[in-house]
Each structure stands twice: as structure tokens, then as C-alpha cells.
Amino acid sequence: MRFTLEMVLANEQLAIDYRTVILSYFKNGLSKYLNGSYFDKYYASSVRKPFSFAAWLGKAQFCSDKILVPSKRIKIHWSTDSFEAGIVFYNAFTEQKNNWYPLPLGNSMRMEQIAIEKEEVITTTDIEVVFVSPLCVRNHNKETNKDQYYSYGKEGFNESLREVLEQELSYHGGLYNGMLNDFYLEPINCKKTVIKYHKQSIEATLGTFRMHGAIPLLTHFYLAGFSSKRSAGFGYFDIIKQGR
Helix, strand or coil: CEEEEEEEECCCEECCCHHHHHHHHHHHHHHHHHHHCCHHHHHCCCCCCCEEEEEECCCCEECCCCEECCCCEEEEEEEECCHHHHHHHHHHHHHCECCCEECCCCCEEEEEEEEEECCCCCCCCEEEEEEEEEECEEEEECCCCEEEEECCCCCCHHHHHHHHHHHHHHCCCCCCHHHHHHCEEEEEEEEEEEEEECCEEEEEEEEEEEEECCHHHHHHHHHHCCCCCHHHCCCCEEEEEECC
16 A cells, blocks of 8 residues: 655755654654554554655755755655555544644644555566665664664675565565575666664665566565665655566
């Protein structure tokens, strides 16, 4: 299930770490929907979240300490492979329609419209994709409790990506790790980017890639997001082309 939230800003200033602002908006809506009965299911500590999102900021200007959005309009693209999660979040967002939500920098935003988007039905084992939100690959060292992030081409990227995907599939009842034996990710035109998130500088990747794998696996990545920190605004991609 995929849908788009069309948001209006009170002024043109947006925090550099806008992903955490959007997450706060999500949590606020879920905490109010049905008296917060679904909040812990999706936002309790260490809960794995079956969704991803990407924000479209239009012709925004990125400054050192803020983002300027002259149109005062943004779009939030949200996606999941869980029917229940889709219904819960759609209803929670709908209840917040036209309500102003406070933001940093003296700003606020409200949802003007929400629209369900047509999903691409994957019918081949090869797809070309563009990452609308950055591809994030994280390696967490439990002994030091520190994170290492990898952009494509950095030493350790492939090994860390494999570990992330294996862990993801271990939580998914309909998929299994053996599917990764035939999976590969091939760059077409990509570049390193650095994202500000929770006072961290996260190394990630933007651009286009070719993915090869089983159709159920590709469909899961397309709807739930790909690799690390999906529910925090990473790993959301659109399909450009199917087949070779």
C-alpha cells in the first residue's frame, strides 16, 4: 500500500533534520488514533517497522542550519507491504487532516490531502529503481554500541548490506534468507550523500540501481523499503523499468 500526504507549511523554514520532524508528526497522529491503541505496536522500543517514507521538498534551498522551501509545500510518500499498517496509518493521518502541527524554527504544517497511489506490480526478476530517499546501510557493533554507515563502493558495503537484509528477512514469515543467494544490486548512476539525522552525519547513497531477485523479494523491498532505517526516511525507491 502506498499513499502520498500533501503538506502545507506556515512559513518556508524547515529544520535540516526534517526526517525526525516528520517522524514526530507520524507518532503524534498514531498516539491520537483510537486512543493510541496501535502506538506501541509500531513505536515501542526495538519494534521492527514494515514501512518506509520519502519527502519531496520541491525547489528547496539547503542552508547550513535550515532548509528554505519557497513554495511552502512538501509531499510525504509513505509505503508498506502490511495491509494492517497501511490501514492504521492511513486512518491516523486522515484524522489529522487540516490540523496544524508545530515544527521547529517557529513553523507548523498541516496535511491538506492524502491520496492512495497506484502500486507497480512486479512481474520480472530484474527492475531498475531510483532511490527517492537515500539508501542507508548500517553496521551496528554490539560490543562498542557504535554504528558504521556505508555508501555504495565503500569497503564493507556488500557484506554489511547482506547482513542487514538477512536480519530483515528473518523477521518476515513469507520470505527466507535463501532468496538472497540470487539477489544482487548493480549501480547504474549513483553517488554518495551525507544526511543529518539525530545529530549524526549518516553516509548514504542516492541514484539509480538495477536489482535482480525473486519477485516476492523485490516486491517486499519495493513496498516496505530497502536496507537500514527504512521507517526513518531511508530506502524508499520507485521503479523506473522492469526487465533487462
